[in-house]
Amino acid sequence: MTYRTTAAPLVRTLVAAALLAVSGTAFAAGDLTLKPTELKPLKVGLGDAGYGVSEKTYNLETGKAYSLEISSTGKKECAWQAPAFFQSIFLRKVEVEEVEIKAIGLTEIEMEQEGEAELFFVPLKPGTYPWFCKGMDERGMKGEFVVK
Amino acid sequence: MKRHLTLSTGLLALAGVLIVDAAPAFAQARAFVSNERDHTMSVIDMDTLKVIDTIKTGRRPRGIIASPDGKLIYLCASDDNRVEVYDAKTLKLVKTLRSGPDPELFVLHPSGNPLYIANEDDNMVTVVNVENNDLIAEIPVGVEPEGMGISPDGKFMVNTSETTNMAHVVDTATNEIIENILVDSRPRIAEFSADGKQLWVSAEVGGTVAVVDPTDGWKIIKKISFKIPGVNDDAIQPVGVRLTKDGSKAFIALGPANRVAVVDAKTLEVEKYLLVGQRVWQLGFTPDEKFLISTNGNSNDISIIDVASEKVTKSVPVGRLPWGVVVVP
Numbered sequence: 001m002t003y004r005t006t007a008a009p010l011v012r013t014l015v016a017a018a019l020l021a022v023s024g025t026a027f028a029a030g031d032l033t034l035k036p037t038e039l040k041p042l043k044v045g046l047g048d049a050g051y052g053v054s055e056k057t058y059n060l061e062t063g064k065a066y067s068l069e070i071s072s073t074g075k076k077e078c079a080w081q082a083p084a085f086f087q088s089i090f091l092r093k094v095e096v097e098e099v100e101i102k103a104i105g106l107t108e109i110e111m112e113q114e115g116e117a118e119l120f121f122v123p124l125k126p127g128t129y130p131w132f133c134k135g136m137d138e139r140g141m142k143g144e145f146v147v148k
Numbered sequence: 149m150k151r152h153l154t155l156s157t158g159l160l161a162l163a164g165v166l167i168v169d170a171a172p173a174f175a176q177a178r179a180f181v182s183n184e185r186d187h188t189m190s191v192i193d194m195d196t197l198k199v200i201d202t203i204k205t206g207r208r209p210r211g212i213i214a215s216p217d218g219k220l221i222y223l224c225a226s227d228d229n230r231v232e233v234y235d236a237k238t239l240k241l242v243k244t245l246r247s248g249p250d251p252e253l254f255v256l257h258p259s260g261n262p263l264y265i266a267n268e269d270d271n272m273v274t275v276v277n278v279e280n281n282d283l284i285a286e287i288p289v290g291v292e293p294e295g296m297g298i299s300p301d302g303k304f305m306v307n308t309s310e311t312t313n314m315a316h317v318v319d320t321a322t323n324e325i326i327e328n329i330l331v332d333s334r335p336r337i338a339e340f341s342a343d344g345k346q347l348w349v350s351a352e353v354g355g356t357v358a359v360v361d362p363t364d365g366w367k368i369i370k371k372i373s374f375k376i377p378g379v380n381d382d383a384i385q386p387v388g389v390r391l392t393k394d395g396s397k398a399f400i401a402l403g404p405a406n407r408v409a410v411v412d413a414k415t416l417e418v419e420k421y422l423l424v425g426q427r428v429w430q431l432g433f434t435p436d437e438k439f440l441i442s443t444n445g446n447s448n449d450i451s452i453i454d455v456a457s458e459k460v461t462k463s464v465p466v467g468r469l470p471w472g473v474v475v476v477p
Binding site: 048050075 | 334382383427
């Protein structure tokens with residue numbers, strides 16, 4: 001009984017979403033994770049003090065595939081995190097040198113020394129999501145993803 | 149009898165020749181510098197201030213210390229997950245010791261044994277018997293352990309954890325944490341004064357050095373801040389800390405500020421800043437404390453500081469990314 005009362009609104013929402021998808025742009029057409037737009041690379045650990053970052057804000061859209069190269073100069077160890085962002089994307093893969101890692105989620109990319117990783121993902125939910133080098137945000141090693 | 153004497157003299161002479169042949173004659177102090185990027189160790193003659201040898205080490209050499217008698221050099225080969233032990237005279241690798249994963253800094257008990265090693269990757273301090281390589285204990289500490297200090301009486305070992313922002317005080321009799329001291333962001337080095345009455349902890353990202361009183365519940369007496377005209381506050385990143393044996397002065401390496409701060413260890417006031425090489429990281433005194441050496445990671449050199457006059461007298465090029473330094477008699 002309880003199940004039926006909660007399920008009904010959910011069904012309505014799903015139907016509404018399906019109708020929107022059909023009537024809107026090509027949301028359901030083909031593989032959304034392919035042909036990613038290459039974002040400006042994010043470099044961290046810049047400047048004399050090593051706290052500088054190359055990009056502060058990335059403007060993204062839901063349903064579009066992106067690739068983002070994140071690299072560190074190694075001047076400052078960077079444990080790169082974006083917890084809420086990681087939960088609002090579909091992660092296709094992470095490339096590190098010649099290795100491709102296909103996992104369903106991420107918690108942190110730790111760059112203790114100079115190094116880089118490339119993320120391939122599709123944003124799913126709109127919102128403003130912070131990213132930061134853990135413990136270094138007080139020194140400006142942070143930014144945000146704005147997903148529309 | 150006469151013949152016996154002659155034979156002895158002959159043997160002595162032969163022994164003398166053999167010693168001279170086996171290794172350069174070291175009557176003088178030598179500095180050993182770990183070069184993180186080159187995977188080498190530079191050996192510097194402190195009389196001539198010349199590099200007399202460059203030794204290939206394990207990968208990513210960082211922490212470097214000497215045995216109390218100055219005969220052995222201990223080196224953390226971080227990427228090879230081991231401690232290497234070198235003879236300070238022959239410069240040969242004597243043995244390797246277990247270290248746990250990713251050793252960075254370590255400290256010897258004042259008696260010369262055991263060795264306490266910070267393992268950045270698994271949040272442990274590994275305690276190793278240097279005589280037989282036995283594992284004595286693994287002490288769980290905070291996240292990303294780094295700095296290691298030991299009280300002069302050997303009763304307390306202090307480890308800093310980079311991400312937890314704490315200095316953990318360990319009772320060496322039980323190998324258990326007895327106190328956690330919250331300091332500023334990214335603590336690096338823990339250094340006791342020679343009388344054991346002060347513990348200094350540098351915080352790289354926080355930009356401060358906390359001075360702790362071990363005799364009064366491990367309370368922080370003062371957090372020393374630094375201000376350098378013309379240098380952005382962000383560039384002031386305290387790392388290496390050394391105190392003179394008489395307890396009068398402290399020297400603090402300030403990272404990309406390219407300065408070593410001189411602090412009155414009694415009043416805890418900063419007296420002056422000495423310009424050294426780029427990204428100054430660790431410091432080491434000569435045994436007589438006449439000179440202090442700084443490793444300068446970005447300029448690939450070391451600076452020699454005359455302690456009495458508090459002046460930088462010379463820089464000596466070493467390998468790439470010089471990290472740590474120790475000087476033996």
